[in-house]
Amino acid sequence: MVPKAASRGRRLVVVEPGFVHASPADDAPSTLRTSPSPHLERKFRGFTWLYALALTWVALLAIGGQVLVQISLARHDSDAHVVNIAGRQRMLSQKLTKSTLALLLDRDSPELDTRIAELKRTLELWERSHRGLQTSDPRLALPGHNSAAVTNLFAEIEAPHRKMVGAVQAALSDSSAPQLQASARVLLDNEPAFLKGMEAIVFQYDSESSARVAELKRIELLLTAMTLLILALEGLFVFRPAVQILRQLIAAAHPSRGEVMRDPGHV
Numbered sequence: 001m002v003p004k005a006a007s008r009g010r011r012l013v014v015v016e017p018g019f020v021h022a023s024p025a026d027d028a029p030s031t032l033r034t035s036p037s038p039h040l041e042r043k044f045r046g047f048t049w050l051y052a053l054a055l056t057w058v059a060l061l062a063i064g065g066q067v068l069v070q071i072s073l074a075r076h077d078s079d080a081h082v083v084n085i086a087g088r089q090r091m092l093s094q095k096l097t098k099s100t101l102a103l104l105l106d107r108d109s110p111e112l113d114t115r116i117a118e119l120k121r122t123l124e125l126w127e128r129s130h131r132g133l134q135t136s137d138p139r140l141a142l143p144g145h146n147s148a149a150v151t152n153l154f155a156e157i158e159a160p161h162r163k164m165v166g167a168v169q170a171a172l173s174d175s176s177a178p179q180l181q182a183s184a185r186v187l188l189d190n191e192p193a194f195l196k197g198m199e200a201i202v203f204q205y206d207s208e209s210s211a212r213v214a215e216l217k218r219i220e221l222l223l224t225a226m227t228l229l230i231l232a233l234e235g236l237f238v239f240r241p242a243v244q245i246l247r248q249l250i251a252a253a254h255p256s257r258g259e260v261m262r263d264p265g266h267v
Contacts, residue, residue: 054234058227065223072216079209081141085129086202092126093194096164097187100171104180116172123168130161133201150204157197160190 099119106112129140134154136144146154167186170179 050238051234054230054238057230061223061227061230065220068216068219068223072213075212076209078141078143079205079212082133082143083202083205083209085140085142086133086198086205089126089129089133090195090198090202092122092129093164093191093198095122096126096168097184097191100168100180100184100187103171103175104177104184107175107177107180112175116175119168120172123165123172127165147204147208150201150208153197153201153204157194157201160193160197163190164194 096119099115099122103112103115103119106115109115128137129142131137132140132142132144134144134146134151136142164187167183167190171183
């Protein structure tokens with residue numbers, strides 16, 4: 001009687017030195033262990049470099065945009081402060097004239113010393129702000145970096161400004177009626193020219209600040225467009241070829257799955 005174990009399900013494997021012969025069933029998964037070709041490996045390395053480069057550019061553009069925004073915000077705050085100080089100069093010039101006239105009218109008032117002290121403080125602040133707007137003053141937070149247009153406007157009001165300073169100093173040193181009358185006359189004669197010049201300076205400061213904001217908007221739009229362009233190129237030259245190569249590898253490793261991937265309507 002022939003034993004059943006020697007019949008169907010077994011197959012002899014012959015082992016020779018240096019060789020192993022296996023059944024065809026053992027060879028089936030060998031395609032899964034097949035390494036990519038050198039050509040595909042080079043492509044993958046190229047895609048990796050392109051991807052890293054694209055991400056680097058996107059990061060640099062994002063950082064650059066944020067730096068520009070922060071610088072612009074700081075500059076805008078500084079511009080607003082400068083405009084406010086320049087606008088205050090007009091008020092202070094009017095206050096100098098008013099205080100001098102008050103001294104003339106209230107020479108016998110018990111508050112005369114108080115009015116003189118107030119006039120002196122107003123002159124000091126007016127003078128310091130005038131210098132700070134032109135040459136900078138850290139304590140007043142004035143940068144002093146003026147454009148040529150602003151510098152020319154300050155030059156135009158220098159003469160009435162000096163006359164007003166001299167008139168107030170004369171009133172502070174001599175509070176007699178004739179001197180106060182003479183100082184008040186000089187102030188009244190030169191104040192309109194100073195006010196008109198300072199108004200032009202305020203408008204020029206505001207115009208230059210608005211121009212800087214508009215320039216920043218254009219730069220931001222350019223950075224956004226460059227970022228979108230880099231992302232589009234990354235999708236076209238990195239992700240799309242990488243997906244195609246991945247599909248080829250899957251199709252080579254699993255022919256049946258490859259057919260499914262090539263035929264999306266297949267169920």
